[in-house]
Amino acid sequence: MVKLAMRQIAAAVFLLPMFVSVHAADMTKVVRDVFPAAETGFDPAASNDTYSATINQAIFDTLYTYDYLARPSKIAPLAAEALPVITDNGKTYTIKLRHGIQFATDPAFGGKKRELVAEDVVYSLKRLADPKLRSPWVFLVEGKFVGLDEEIAAAKQGAKFDYDKKLPGLEAVDKYTLKLRLKDTDYNLPYVLAHTPTGIVAREVIEKYGESDGRAMSNPVGSGPYKLAQWVRSSKIVLEANPDFRGFTWDFTSKDPADQKVIAQMKGKKMPQVGRIEVSIIEEDQARWLAFQNRELDTMNMEGPLAPQALDGDKIKPELAAKGIRLDRIVDPEISYVYWNLQDPVVGGLTKDKIALRRAMAMSYNVEQDIKVIRNGQAVAAAYPIPPGVVGHVPDWKSGVKYDPAGANALLDKFGYKKGVDGFRTNPDGKPLVVTLFSRPDSLGRQQDELWKSAMDGIGVRMDVHKDKFAELLKLEKQCKVMSRPAAWIADYPDGDNFMQLLYGPNTGASNGGCARIPEYDALYARTTKMPPGPERDKLYQEMTRIAEAYAPWRLTISRYRNQLLQARVEGYKRHPILRSHWQYLDVAPNAK
Amino acid sequence: MAPTMLGVVLLVFLLFNWVGGDPAYVLAGKISNQEQIDNIRRQLGVDQPYYVQLWIFIKQILTADFGASWSTNESVSHILATRLGPSLTVLIPLLILVTFIAVGLALAVAYVRGSLTDRMVMIVCTVGLSISILVYIIVFQYVFAYKLGWFPVQGWGNDFWENLIKYASLPILIGLTVSIAPSLRLYRTFILDEINQDYVRTARAKGVGENRIMWIHVLRNASIPIITHIMAELPGLLLGSFLIERFFSIPGIGREVILAVERSDFPVIKAITVYVAFATIITNLLADLMYKAVDPRVQLK
Numbered sequence: 022m023v024k025l026a027m028r029q030i031a032a033a034v035f036l037l038p039m040f041v042s043v044h045a046a047d048m049t050k051v052v053r054d055v056f057p058a059a060e061t062g063f064d065p066a067a068s069n070d071t072y073s074a075t076i077n078q079a080i081f082d083t084l085y086t087y088d089y090l091a092r093p094s095k096i097a098p099l100a101a102e103a104l105p106v107i108t109d110n111g112k113t114y115t116i117k118l119r120h121g122i123q124f125a126t127d128p129a130f131g132g133k134k135r136e137l138v139a140e141d142v143v144y145s146l147k148r149l150a151d152p153k154l155r156s157p158w159v160f161l162v163e164g165k166f167v168g169l170d171e172e173i174a175a176a177k178q179g180a181k182f183d184y185d186k187k188l189p190g191l192e193a194v195d196k197y198t199l200k201l202r203l204k205d206t207d208y209n210l211p212y213v214l215a216h217t218p219t220g221i222v223a224r225e226v227i228e229k230y231g232e233s234d235g236r237a238m239s240n241p242v243g244s245g246p247y248k249l250a251q252w253v254r255s256s257k258i259v260l261e262a263n264p265d266f267r268g269f270t271w272d273f274t275s276k277d278p279a280d281q282k283v284i285a286q287m288k289g290k291k292m293p294q295v296g297r298i299e300v301s302i303i304e305e306d307q308a309r310w311l312a313f314q315n316r317e318l319d320t321m322n323m324e325g326p327l328a329p330q331a332l333d334g335d336k337i338k339p340e341l342a343a344k345g346i347r348l349d350r351i352v353d354p355e356i357s358y359v360y361w362n363l364q365d366p367v368v369g370g371l372t373k374d375k376i377a378l379r380r381a382m383a384m385s386y387n388v389e390q391d392i393k394v395i396r397n398g399q400a401v402a403a404a405y406p407i408p409p410g411v412v413g414h415v416p417d418w419k420s421g422v423k424y425d426p427a428g429a430n431a432l433l434d435k436f437g438y439k440k441g442v443d444g445f446r447t448n449p450d451g452k453p454l455v456v457t458l459f460s461r462p463d464s465l466g467r468q469q470d471e472l473w474k475s476a477m478d479g480i481g482v483r484m485d486v487h488k489d490k491f492a493e494l495l496k497l498e499k500q501c502k503v504m505s506r507p508a509a510w511i512a513d514y515p516d517g518d519n520f521m522q523l524l525y526g527p528n529t530g531a532s533n534g535g536c537a538r539i540p541e542y543d544a545l546y547a548r549t550t551k552m553p554p555g556p557e558r559d560k561l562y563q564e565m566t567r568i569a570e571a572y573a574p575w576r577l578t579i580s581r582y583r584n585q586l587l588q589a590r591v592e593g594y595k596r597h598p599i600l601r602s603h604w605q606y607l608d609v610a611p612n613a614k
Numbered sequence: 615m616a617p618t619m620l621g622v623v624l625l626v627f628l629l630f631n632w633v634g635g636d637p638a639y640v641l642a643g644k645i646s647n648q649e650q651i652d653n654i655r656r657q658l659g660v661d662q663p664y665y666v667q668l669w670i671f672i673k674q675i676l677t678a679d680f681g682a683s684w685s686t687n688e689s690v691s692h693i694l695a696t697r698l699g700p701s702l703t704v705l706i707p708l709l710i711l712v713t714f715i716a717v718g719l720a721l722a723v724a725y726v727r728g729s730l731t732d733r734m735v736m737i738v739c740t741v742g743l744s745i746s747i748l749v750y751i752i753v754f755q756y757v758f759a760y761k762l763g764w765f766p767v768q769g770w771g772n773d774f775w776e777n778l779i780k781y782a783s784l785p786i787l788i789g790l791t792v793s794i795a796p797s798l799r800l801y802r803t804f805i806l807d808e809i810n811q812d813y814v815r816t817a818r819a820k821g822v823g824e825n826r827i828m829w830i831h832v833l834r835n836a837s838i839p840i841i842t843h844i845m846a847e848l849p850g851l852l853l854g855s856f857l858i859e860r861f862f863s864i865p866g867i868g869r870e871v872i873l874a875v876e877r878s879d880f881p882v883i884k885a886i887t888v889y890v891a892f893a894t895i896i897t898n899l900l901a902d903l904m905y906k907a908v909d910p911r912v913q914l915k
Contacts, residue, residue, distance in 0.1 A: 061686045157643025238687045256865035311760040312767040492635035532645045
C-alpha cells in the first residue's frame with residue numbers, strides 16, 4: 022500500500038513539470054469580455070451565431086487558422102501539420118495532422134487521454150452533412166466531397182446517416198493523414214477547414230452528450246486552448262485554460278510599424294497566458310459602456326450608436342486615453358448594399374430601360390449621408406464588392422456608380438420615365454411606377470427607409486416601404502418576391518469568392534437575394550471558381566465588378582468600422598478580420614481588477 | 615379554469631402562427647436552399663396542418679413537456695427552472711418591501727388626509743408615476759453604480775446571498791422607486807374608504823387608540839382590495855421585469871421571453887405563456903383563500 026502511494030507520488034512529481042511546461046496559463050490572469058447578444062450553444066456544427074462561434078473557436082481546433090498579424094488574412098496550420106498538398110487541379114487535398122494533440126480530459130473518454138486523429142476530422146465534417154442535425158453550415162460540404170451527397174440523399178429519405186461508411190471524398194488514410202477528394206476544383210477549401218463550424222469534435226463526446234437530434238450544444242469538449250468552466254445561459258460564460266492544450270509560442274511577425282509594439286510585448290511568450298476568460302452578455306448599450314468605464318470589462322466593441330461616446334472621429338477621446346484606454350480599429354470584412362430583384366417586373370430585367378432605372382436609383386443614394394447620419398461616421402464607403410482585409414480587395418477602385426441625382430434624373434428622362442404633375446415619374450409605357458423597399462421594423466430599418474425615400478423623391482420615383490419580420494423577409498427573398506432590400510454580408514472566409522458569389526445566378530434562393538442572373542457575370546464567375554487566388558483571378562473579379570456596375574443589380578453602400586476598446590492592462594491585442602477569439606493571443610497583468 | 619386555459623392556448627397559437635414568422639428561414643443559416651428549409655420545418659413540426667400543431671400544443675400542456683428550444687436545444691423545463699430563481703431573487707424582496715412600505719405610508723398619509731404632508735406625498739407620487747421605468751433604470755445605473763460606485767453596473771453570480779446583496783440591490787431599489795408611488799396612491803384610497811366607515815367612529819367613541827384603529831381595524835378591512843392588487847400584479851411582475859433584467863444582465867424569465875420572441879422560439883414562448891396563465895389562475899385562487907383568512911365574513915362556495 023505504502024509502495025503504491027510512493028509510486029503515485031513519484032509519478033505525480035515526475036509528471037508535474039511536463040504539465041507546467043505545457044500549461045503556461047496563469048489562472049490569476051483574467052480577461053473580462055462582453056457580448057452584446059446571447060449565445061445559443063457550443064456545438065460547432067450546429068451553432069449559428071457570432072458569439073457562440075467565438076467561444077467555439079477558443080474551445081475547438083480546426084485544421085487551419087489564420088496568422089494573427091498577417092494582412093490580408095493568411096491561412097496557417099492549426100491541427101494540421103502544414104498547409105495541404107493540393108493535387109489533381111485542386112480536386113485532391115492531402116493533409117497531415119500534428120501528432121500528440123489531446124482533447125480536454127472528459128468523462129466521455131473513460132478516464133483516458135484521447136488524441137485527436139484523422140477519423141475525428143472525417144467525423145466532424147460528416148456531421149455538417151447529417152440532415153438530422155440540420156446544420157446551418159451544410160453548404161460548406163454539400164456538393165463538395167465525392168460520395169457525400171449520396172449519403173445526404175439517403176439520409177433525407179429516412180435512412181440513418183451512416184458515419185461508419187467509408188467515403189472516397191473523406192478518407193482517413195492513417196491516424197494522421199487525411200485525403201479529401203472534391204467533385205470540382207476548389208482552391209478555397211483551406212478557408213472552409215479554418216472556419217469554426219469545421220471545429221473538430223470527438224465522436225464519444227457527441228454520443229455521450231448529444232441530444233435526440235444529434236446536437237451537443239451544452240458540453241463542448243475540444244482540443245483548443247480553453248475549456249468551458251461555467252455557463253449561465255444568456256448571462257455569463259467562463260472559460261478556463263485547457264490543461265491538456267499543447268500550447269504555442271507567440272512568434273508572429275509583421276512589417277507593419279503599428280504591430281511592433283504588440284510584437285515587443287508578446288514575442289517569445291508561452292501561450293495562452295490568460296488562465297480565465299469571463300464573458301458577460303450585456304444587451305443594453307448603456308450597461309455595456311458603463312461596465313467598461315467602471316473597469317468591470319477589459320475589452321468591448323463600440324458599435325455605431327455608442328461610438329460617439331468614446332471617439333472623436335477616428336481617435337479615442339483624450340479623457341479616455343488619459344486612463345490608458347486604447348482603440349483598435351479595422352474596417353470589418355463586410356459590405357452593406359441595397360439590391361434590386363432582377364426577376365421583378367418593375368425593377369428587374371436586363372433591358373436598357375430597366376437597367377437605366379436601377380442605375381438612376383443607385384446614383385440617387387448619398388452614401389456619405391448614410392455614413393454620417395445612420396452610422397455615426399463609423400463606416401467607409403464601399404466601392405468594390407470585396408471589402409478590405411479580404412483577398413481580392415482593390416483599395417483604390419474607382420467605382421462607376423457615384424452619387425449624382427442630376428445625372429440620375431437625366432438618365433430617367435432619356436429612357437422615357439416621364440414626370441407627372443404630381444412630380445412622380447411613370448414607366449415608359451405610361452403605367453404608374455412604384456418601387457417597394459422591404460425592410461425590418463427596427464431603428465436601423467426606419468433610418469434606411471427615410472434616406473432611401475429622400476433619394477427616390479429626389480429623382481421623382483414613388484417609393485413604398487414594406488415592413489416585415491426578418492424571418493418573413495428571408496422567406497420572401499428566397500422566393501424572389503422582394504423588390505428591393507437593404508442587406509449586408511460579412512466574410513465567412515477572407516477570399517473574394519465569398520463576396521463575388523452573391524450575384525451568381527445559380528445561387529438564387531440561397532445567397533443571391535436579388536435573384537440576379539446576368540449571363541456575362543455568371544460565365545466569368547464560373548471560370549473564377551476553377552482558379553487559385555492570384556492576379557489572373559483578380560482581373561476577372563474586376564471585370565465582373567464592372568459588369569455589376571453596368572447592370573446595377575445592387576448599390577454598394579458601406580463597410581463598417583469595428584472599434585475595439587481595450588483597458589490599459591490588456592497586451593497583445595490586434596483585431597483580426599476573420600478570427601473571432603483573440604484570448605489565446607493576449608496577456609494581462611495578474612490579479613488586476 | 616379550463617375555459618381560461620383553452621382561451622390562452624388558442625390566443626397564443628393564433629398569434630404565433632399569424633405574426634410569429636417562420637423560424638426555419640432564420641435557423642437555416644446564411645446560405646440555404648428550399649430543401650434544407652423544408653427539412654428544418656419538418657423537424658420542428660411546423661409543416662404539419664394547424665390542427666395537428668394545436669393538438670401537439672395541448673398534449674404538451676397536459677404532459678408539462680414543451681420539448682426543447684428551437685434555437686438552443688435546451689429543454690424548456692430547464693430554461694424555466696434556471697431562469698425562475700434569478701427573477702424571484704429580485705421580485706420576492708421587492709414585493710415584500712413594496713407592500714410593507716406602501717401600506718405603511720398609505721396608512722400614514724391617510725391618517726393625515728387633506729394635510730400639506732398628504733398633498734405633498736401625492737404630488738411626489740404623481741410625478742414619480744409619470745416617469746418611465748426606463749428613465750429610472752438609466753439614471754440610477756449611471757448615478758449609483760457608475761458615478762458613486764455603490765453597486766456593480768451589472769452582473770450575476772452563483773451564490774444566492776452574493777446575488778441578493780451585491781447584484782439585486784440596485785434593481786430592487788429601482789423596482790421600489792417605480793412601484794411605491796402607484797401602490798401608495800391606490801392603498802391610500804382603499805384605506806380612506808375604510809376610515810370614514812361607522813365602525814371606525816364607533817371604535818374611537820369606545821376609546822380605542824388610534825394605532826389600533828389604523829393598524830388593526832382599518833388595515834384589516836382594507837386588506838381585501840390590497841390583496842387583490844398584490845396577487846393580480848404577481849404574474850405580470852415576473853415578465854414585466856424584463857427591462858431591469860436586460861440592463862443588469864440578470865438571467866431571469868423576463869429577459870428569456872424577449873430573447874425567445876426575438877428568435878421566434880415558439881416552444882419557450884408557449885411554455886412561459888401557459889405557465890404565466892396558470893400562475894394567474896393560481897394566484898387568484900390564493901387571493902380568494904386569503905380573503906377568507908383576513909375577513910371571516912367572506913364565504914368560499
